[in-house]
Amino acid sequence: MKTQLNAAKIKHRWTQIIGVSVSCSFLFTLIGCAAFVRKFTRKPKGEPKKEEPVIQPEVYPxxxxxxxxxxxxYFTxxxxxxAELMEFLNEKANFKKQRECAYEALDSLMKMRGLLNEEKAKGLEPLxxxxxxxxxxxxxxxxxxxxHQYLKNKIERTKGRVRRNFAYSRIKKDLK
Structure with a gap:
């Protein structure tokens, strides 16, 4: 009987130790590093900070x-x-890259046309x-x-005509 009593006391003692440690850890969790009152009080919202207006804006030249x-x-x-389009005109090349090259080359030609006088701009129109x-x-x-072969030939012909007729050395007098 004495052994059973000791086992019951030991079990009761362990239950008390676990209960006290759980209570202490719960209490420490609630309190934390800050004071208990500060931790659970609502913080005032306050007004949002207003940005300072720019009094004198910078004007960059x-x-x-x-x-x-x-x-x-634009010519370059x-x-x-x-040239990059010519390089990418084959069956294994990236289709998106072909589209980008064609679009950008055409865009550069249009920007060149915008810088020429009317007579030379009309000469660039067929190209x-x-x-x-x-x-x-x-x-x-x-x-x-x-x-691909048809496009390569067509691009080579137009490249030659643009270089021959619209290189800067020939066109510098005809800029707006």
Missing amino acids: EAAAAKDELYKD FWEGWS INEWTTIKDIIFAGRLNSAD
């Missing part, structure tokens, strides 16, 4: 590039995009129409090897 520099840049961009046709063919869908 426009970096207006000269028209001849712009024309040179056009050459780069058309823009050819590039529009090239872009439309590429945007239409998947191309076969015959289409």
Whole structure:
């Protein structure tokens, strides 16, 4: 009987120890590092901070590039995009890259046209129409090897005509 009494006392003692430790840990969790009152009181919302208005705004000078520099840049961009399109015109090339190259080359030609006087802009118009046709063919869908060869030949011919007639050395007097 003495052994049973000791086992019951030990079990009761462990229950008390576990109960006290759970109570202490619960109490420490509630109190935490801050005071108990501060932890559970509602904080006032206060008004949102107002931004200070700009009293005198900064005016930055426009970096207006000269028209001849712009024309040179657009011509260089056009050459780069058309050369890249020639490189990507094959059956294994990325279709999105072909579309991007065609679009950007046409865009550069249109920007070049905007910098030319009316007479030279009209001379550039047929080449823009050819590039529009090239872009439309590429945007239409998947191309076969015959289409790629046709487009490469067409691009080479238009590149030669643009270089021959609209290089900066020939066109510098005709800028707006």
